[in-house]
Amino acid sequence: MNFEPALRPARLISRYKRFLADVVTPEGETLTIHCANTGAMTGCATPGDTVWYSTSASLTRKYPHSWELTQTQTGHIICVNTLRANQLVREALATEQIAELSGYPQLRAEVKYGAERSRIDFLLQAHNKPECYIEVKSVTLLQQGKGYFPDAVTVRGQKHLRELASIAQRGERAVMLFTVLHSGIEDVAPARHIDTRYAEQLAQAQQSGVEVLCYKAQLSPAGMWLNQRINLAL
Missing domain, CATH: 3.40.1350.60 (Trna Endonuclease; Chain: A, domain 1)
Incomplete structure (x- = not known):
């Protein structure tokens, strides 16, 4: 499975309401992205981790960006999109x-x-x-x-x-x-x-x-x- 278009990186600020997260891009823009994982996500959502997110072409989505991967500060990669x-x-x-x-x-x-x-x-x-x-x-x-x-x-x-x-x-x-x-x-x-x-x-x-x-x-x-x-x- 290839990610197309390519995923983009951002830094995790926080996850909240179970299905939302705020991140900041390398350009300094703050985005609210969708999180498909409504579970505990223990160890997968530490503020400061790198989030890799996809972007939908749909014009009807309220949150067009989706959290796909977490790259932890210790170097592990985790797929959080259930x-x-x-x-x-x-x-x-x-x-x-x-x-x-x-x-x-x-x-x-x-x-x-x-x-x-x-x-x-x-x-x-x-x-x-x-x-x-x-x-x-x-x-x-x-x-x-x-x-x-x-x-x-x-x-x-x-x-x-x-x-x-x-x-x-x-x-x-x-x-x-x-x-x-x-x-x-x-x-x-x-x-x-x-x-x-x-x-x-x-x-x-x-x-x-x-x-x-x-x-x-x-x-x-x-x-x-x-x-x-x-x-x-x-």
């Missing part, structure tokens, strides 16, 4: 960059499924294989040298694990795909210290047959590519 995780996975699936999920000619997105009325991020289909249900989560929390998910209690994430477990129990493939969007993260662990219930349900889901994959993206202001499998540390 919409990009699914875009990266779709691209990687289409080009068969994820070996464990290759060999499926049909791909559908946002398919309704499950007893709890969920939508699966991706459904892969092939004539000679069980259907493959993929739930995508982005990992950006780095603490003590390790990546963690989630960065806040996630009731919705717990529901997704229950739904995936049900899929696996009926004989279909169910995959939890953690997309690592932080250059400093080398392995991923469930954030038991943040959401104990999620960590417990992840272990239960694996016991039910849910596959857990962790793939890391190469990140730069020029573009992003999901291309490196890393370990899940339990």
